[in-house]
Amino acid sequence: MSTLTFLGGTGTVTGSKFLFDTGGSQVLVDCGLFQGLAPLRRRNWQQPPLDLDRLDAIVLTHAHLDHCGYLPVVVRHGWRGPVFTTEGTADLAAIVLADSAHLMMEEARQANQSGWSKHRPALPLYDAEDADRATRLFRPIDFGAARSIADGVDLEFGRAGHILGSAWAHLTLGNRSVVVSGDLGRPAHRVLQPPQPRPACDALLIESTYGDRPHDDAAATALFAETIRRTAARGGSVLIPAFAVDRTEVILVELAKLVRAGEIPDLPVFVDSPMALASLRVYRQAVAKSWPEIRPDLMNGEDAFDPGHLAELHTASQSMQANDPKKPSIIISASGMATGGRVLHHLKHMLPNNRHTILIVGYAAVGTRARSLVAGAREIKIHGRYVPVKAEVQVLDAFSAHADAGELLAWATTGPAPATTYVVHGEPESAATLADRLNTEHGWTAVVPRDGERVLV
CATH class of the missing domain: 3.60.15.10 (Ribonuclease Z/Hydroxyacylglutathione hydrolase-like)
Structure with missing residues (x-):
């Protein structure tokens, strides 16, 4: 047997x-x-x-x-x-x-x-x-x-x-x-x-x-939009640690819908992850080729993944320039659980500033930095040093x-x-x-x- x-x-x-x-x-x-x-x-x-x-x-x-x-x-x-x-x-x-x-x-x-x-x-x-x-x-x-x-x-x-x-x-x-x-x-x-x-x-x-x-999709979408509006109004930026594969695409689609509906301001959106950008190319190809996995409403000719002011950050120098945004922006960076990658550099710069918001939009496993932020940690350790958590932290599981x-x-x-x-x-x-x-x-x-x-x- x-x-x-x-x-x-x-x-x-x-x-x-x-x-x-x-x-x-x-x-x-x-x-x-x-x-x-x-x-x-x-x-x-x-x-x-x-x-x-x-x-x-x-x-x-x-x-x-x-x-x-x-x-x-x-x-x-x-x-x-x-x-x-x-x-x-x-x-x-x-x-x-x-x-x-x-x-x-x-x-x-x-x-x-x-x-x-x-x-x-x-x-x-x-x-x-x-x-x-x-x-x-x-x-x-x-x-x-x-x-x-x-x-x-x-x-x-x-x-x-x-x-x-x-x-x-x-x-x-x-x-x-x-x-x-x-x-x-x-x-x-x-x-x-x-x-x-x-x-x-x-x-x-x-x-x-x-x-x-359960997930509450309607409440999550409303809170997502309200968090972006509130953060931008105080002159801050929103950092979204996001899994490079799929979560980045989901967030971009949602941002595009909210911008077109006038629910959020038309802010610069930075995708800062080489893997996320490579994944985005695969998703765009799947839409272009009408793969059966893709929802039909995304195949209407327009770029469903572009909220309007999308910037793809390919190099480390481009990433560093986005660390301290000069005006309200949205930064999507991997990894989603903040275990590694470019998001750690953004966290080091943005966590100590109470104008900014860290938006956790997916599952955070026990022992990860994202889970510590979800649990209300007052500081987290990054690259051997503790960083104070003064930025707003918001959690939206329904984007999982x-x-x-x-x-x-x-x-x-x-x-x-x-x-x-x-x-x-x-x-x-x-x-x-x-x-x-x-x-x-x-x-x-x-x-x-x-x-x-x-x-x-």
Whole structure:
């Protein structure tokens, strides 16, 4: 009988790795990087938790680091097998992994130069060559096309509506079938079509990032506009730490709509992230080519991603000039959880000034700077020094690309109940709440697996 081992994404929203073993073949679904708390991050440096000589294939549900960012590590340890993705994921993951390697190398360089790391010397987890070798392994598959990916293992992708290319994965293992949700998007996503319904299956793995709470879209949009108006009125600027892939595009679409409706002033908008700009090119190409993932209303001929005064900051010198805006502006910069990247330099300059606003528009994992700001920290540590938090901090979860509790339940419970549902990729309270609702409201067998647990499929 086939087995499933949970190697990450349990008790946390990061590090997703699910290993399926038929006895003759092994397939890993997602190869995510651990982020957030130091004990989690240290796991990235340990020996890979699987026998790479026995692994036949890797499946990526989408291009976020917590689902694909560990791939260069297994490549660095010698793995050279196929990585099955959708076309959109292949395009975006190549950008994400290259940027991740660059940031790791740059952080190690700065740490060694400034001496703020306890490691001598500080080293990157992986480098640009590892990331490049990883992307050469990608084997794109169309949505809805069944494909044999290992002896006795078939794969089919369905649209997940989370980011461009995101998919749920339907695996057939002999006479058993499993659906892995990946990260599920929202019916109200501003760029993408809603997730496709899941097929019938014997086992379901469902994410639970927002498994214990709803999103309020109307209130979020109103607060978003009001925050921009209020900040501009006092002469300040708005800094939005945003995931470079998808969140930047969603924010740009919303800003454009608000400007055209006269709901916010027509301010300069800076996109300051090489990865976000590369991702934006992929999204624009998807719109131009009328990819089926894109919402039809965006394909009307005008640039849905341009609020009017959009400036793309490609160089470090351009980024530094935007650190201290001379007039009210909106800066969108990665990373979304403020774990690295150019956003840290903007935070250092803007946090001490009470005219400015830091707008947190997505999920912030425990142990990240964004989570500290959400929790009301009075100072945060950046590049070895503490920076006082005097700027306004506003939180808008409804801009998340993750389905909320009701949307997760609606997607999961359409169709016959699986024999077992495993609630993964969520913090403990969120996962437990979603599992309890599946059990009590729908009579399902839903469990929150333990890290390292192995079960029969």
